[in-house]
Amino acid sequence: MAATDPLNATFAALSDPTRRAILVRLSAGEATVKALAEPFDMSLPAISKHLRVLERAGLVTRGRNAQWRPCRLEAGPLQEASAWLGQYRAFWEARLDRLETYLRELQSQDRPDGPSRP
Amino acid sequence: MAATDPLNATFAALSDPTRRAILVRLSAGEATVKALAEPFDMSLPAISKHLRVLERAGLVTRGRNAQWRPCRLEAGPLQEASAWLGQYRAFWEARLDRLETYLRELQSQDRPDGPSRP
């Protein structure tokens, strides 16, 4: 529990749908700021700010090619976030197990009469 | 991509270290608000607010037992968040593969002279 846990920045960055969409886009390869902004109904500086947030969270790095600054996805923080969530895997699997059991009970209750279609 | 993607609320809730700690605590079993507040140097209403954020994100549900309102962890949204992150698993595994390759290269370069200790 460091003073500034990197998970803070990672999850905060992921909490915005625009930024998540940008990451999805970047998983298909590098892109310039303008190209990233194109799908959104939003000014260019707004996208630039989103990219800065992603950059400070370590989710994106940028190259320098002439007047373009291509953005590249960095998956490290995503992996750490995923690892944190993995802590609860047993939890939701238990939940699914219970649901499965429940569904199986329903099924065996239906069996005697067969399926009924209204 | 709904107007209000539940991932927004989930990731936003997870971006606060106090809330993450609360979730960790709840993974060990139900707890009252006061019990949850105890480890933190923070007023009770502050914790109450955090719990409301977690509740609205569907990460926590609450029972009613006399004057206590025990909180229970709900792992569903965590699973969805994890699923979203899983989209990038190939990405970071590729990164690790490259690191592994790099380390192996370093190792084979060291081999001829053997390890040197300054």
Next chain:
DNA sequence: AGGTTAATTAACCGGAAGGTTTCATGGCCG
């Protein structure tokens, strides 16, 4: 009834987030 305990509500505050517009920089190209 009266008091204690658990928890929420309300009002407030400082600061950060997310957006805008405007201006500045820096590299290509005609």
Next chain:
DNA sequence: CGGCCATGAAACCTTCCGGTTAATTAACCT
């Protein structure tokens, strides 16, 4: 050189966030 093009920076506004204190509800226990 002159100008366009891609991007970053600054100033500003509004809303949300995380915290506080003080007051309120609700349930238990004499």
